[in-house]
Amino acid sequence: MKPDPIVPISAIEHFVYCPRQCALIHCDGVWSDNAHTVRGSRAHRRVDSGRHRRERGRQVLRAIPLWSEALGLSGRADAVEIEGGAVRPVEYKSGVRHGTAADLQLCAQALCLEEMLGVDVLCGHVWYGGPRRRVQVDFTPAIRCDVQDVICLIRAQMLTAELPDAPNDPRCAECQLLQHCVPELTSAPRRVSRYMASVVFECAT
Ligand code: SF4
CATH class of the missing domain: 3.90.320.10 (Lambda Exonuclease; Chain A)
Known part of the structure; x- marks a missing residue:
């Protein structure tokens, strides 16, 4: 053991x-x-x-x-x-x-x-x-x-x-690992789909 x-x-x-x-x-x-x-x-x-x-x-x-x-x-x-x-x-x-x-x-x-x-x-x-x-x-x-x-x-x-899961909240802006963690992508699935929707929206405008 x-x-x-x-x-x-x-x-x-x-x-x-x-x-x-x-x-x-x-x-x-x-x-x-x-x-x-x-x-x-x-x-x-x-x-x-x-x-x-x-x-x-x-x-x-x-x-x-x-x-x-x-x-x-x-x-x-x-x-x-x-x-x-x-x-x-x-x-x-x-x-x-x-x-x-x-x-x-x-x-x-x-x-x-x-x-x-x-x-x-x-x-x-x-x-x-x-x-x-x-x-x-x-x-x-x-x-x-x-x-x-x-x-x-x-x-x-x-x-x-x-x-x-990433909490993806105000702590992230101050976090030393923000670039590695990518909290928008790694938080709960609901948040990922929201992030993807926002990316698609940004690309379309
Ligand atoms: S960026 Fe990631 S590791 Fe840093 S506070 Fe946010 S969720 Fe936590």
């Missing part, structure tokens, strides 16, 4: 944004950059080039590898802060907050740190480059359940390698 696939922590954000995007990236190996991902990579290059250091009385460790055997997870924290015995992951985002995706990703990092270090991780921070603001995320029982549910869904997707 094949072992269950390890879920990359980064897949959580992709899945929460769009399950089809997650399948394209993590099952089919498709990747493409757009303005958002290029901005994000630049911001991460700056974070990655930073060294471990002390800042305002706390130890800041950069680019820390993470894993959880219990959850079958692996990834990396942009930074982990240690202050007075408290351990907190920090995630850097170049833009603005979009729903709970970053919170769930951060919580997954916290679950890894708890297992790796044998400590309780009660909260963490997401730093948003758009407003240049740091937002605290408390790891409540509810968010811990949510992230475990998402991990199970991603693992099921990796096992079946099924590509979900």
